[in-house]
Amino acid sequence: MNLNKFNQVFPKEEGIFPYIYLANMCIPLFFMLREPTETLYPGLLLLLIFVIVYRQIFWSSKFLILFVVVELVITLVLSYFYDPLYLYIVFVFSYLMTRLQWKWLYWLCGSYAIFSLILIYQTVFPDHLILIVSFLPPVFGGAILPFIMKASLRYKELNEDLKRVAEELRIKSEEKERLEESKKRMLADLSHDLKTPMTTIQGYSKALYDNFVEDEEQRRRYLKYIYDKSIRVTDLIDELFIFSKLDNPDSLINKQEQDLCEFLRQLIVEFYEMFAEKEMELNIEIPSKRIVYSFDQKLFYRAISNILENTIKYNPLQTNVFISLKESKDLLVIEIGDDGTGIREDLAETLFEPFVRGDKSRMNDGGTGLGLAITRKIVQKHNGRVYVDTNPTRGSTNFIIELPI
Known part of the structure; x- marks a missing residue:
């Protein structure tokens, strides 16, 4: 309950700082109460106005300049008509002056310093020169406030820059480690994927070479195994070459402006028989109008x-x-989804990595494990991104390609 009452005086976001600075008003109030009756009430009225203005700044920020000027004027009036030591009130609202734009901060701080020096000259000089030392902190502090702020902000910026650089170095180091680990895993997977068909080729070719196979039908079957495995090795090498080429940041692609709608329609027609063989039903939503986009037709x-x-x-x-x-x-968004087997959420995050397959049981399905990795590289070459939505609005899996216009 008490905190709620406090928050009615100052916004909760301001913390305790307004209360600390406002507590400093107890000092000028103490000296004001020692004034004679004829000057006491006007002084108390000025202090009351000061406190009200101080509080209103936190709720009416659009009048910030006006309110700070009022505080500055009250401080100078109290210092001139009562005691120059009231100049110390500047430290109460200097917390608020830091919110001003730079040009207003320079003008107000400069004006405060000039009027303070004039006031000190008229009230202290030349009879009480020793008291000038007492007025140096508020006058000097108020005058150099913009420069202190700039130095503080500069230090903060440098500190943030150092933190940002340190964070970037950390991220780059982690990325480097991840890439090294990815390369090691890729080489291990590549050697495995090459070793399996090569072992088969060696075994069957040796059996044929040593005349262990006499049956002609079995001989033809062995030759078919060798041929199929050699095709797999060739496909793997070709895919690896393309992947390595796309992975090179200096590699160029042949972009040309073409109708993306017509391109997709022709591509789907080429796959139509394959869909028909598995009795798959196609739901196609491609605009009838032309959508011209610059892309590499072969890669895409x-x-x-x-x-x-x-x-x-x-x-x-x-x-x-x-x-x-x-x-x-x-954006241009291409979506290819289905209501089939689906992909687990954990696998979807790494599905576009080299040699990652959506199911561990598919390690010997004839695929190279580089297809989706190549797809991602091609999309990235077009400044786009590709990802998998495992919980689409329809179906079970949705591949989404986003291309910037």
Whole structure:
């Protein structure tokens, strides 16, 4: 309850600082109460106005300059008509002056310093020169406030810059470690994926070379195994070459302005028979109008076809497939989804990494494990991004490609 009452005086976001500075008003109030009756009440009225203005600043920030000027005038009036030591009140509202724009801060602090020096000259000089030392802190402090603030802000900026640089170095170090680990894992997976078909090729070719196979049908079957495994090795090497080429930041792509809608329609037609073989139903939402976009047709064909091939390969018969192209203010969005097997959330996060497959049981399915990694590289080359939504509004899995307009 008490905190709520306090918050009615000053906003909760301000913390305890307003109360600390306002408590300093007890000192000028103590000296004011020692004044004779004829000067006491006007002085108390000025202090009351000062406190009200001080409080209103926190609730009426648009009148900040006006209120600070009022505080400055009251301070100078009290110092001139009562005692120059009232100049110390400047330390009460200097906390508020730091909110001003730089130009107003310079003007007010400069004006305060000039009027304070004039006041001291008229009230102290030349009879009480020793008292000038007492007035140096408020006059000097009020005059150099902008410079103190600038130094403080500069120090804060330098401190934040150092923190940002340290954080960037930490992120880069972690990224470097992650890349090194990824390369090690990629080499291990690559050696495994190459070793398996090569072992098969060596075994069958040795059996044929040593004439262990006499049956012609079995001989032809062995030759078919060798041929199939050699095709797999060739595909893997080709995919690895493309992936390495795309991974090079200096590699260029051949962008040309083309109708993206017509491109997608032609691509889907090429895959239509493959969808028909698995009795998959296509739901296509592609605008009838032309949407001209600058892209590399050959690479983009590979990016989309990798997703379509996975959709066909890893889903059961009669799966519904959704393909759409949508245009927003600053994005083109291609969505390829289905209501098939689905992908686990944890696997979706790493699905675009090299040699990652959506199911561990598919390690020997004939795929290279580089298809979606290549898709991501191609989309990134077009300044876009690709990700998987495992909880789409329809279906179970949705591959989303976002391209900036």
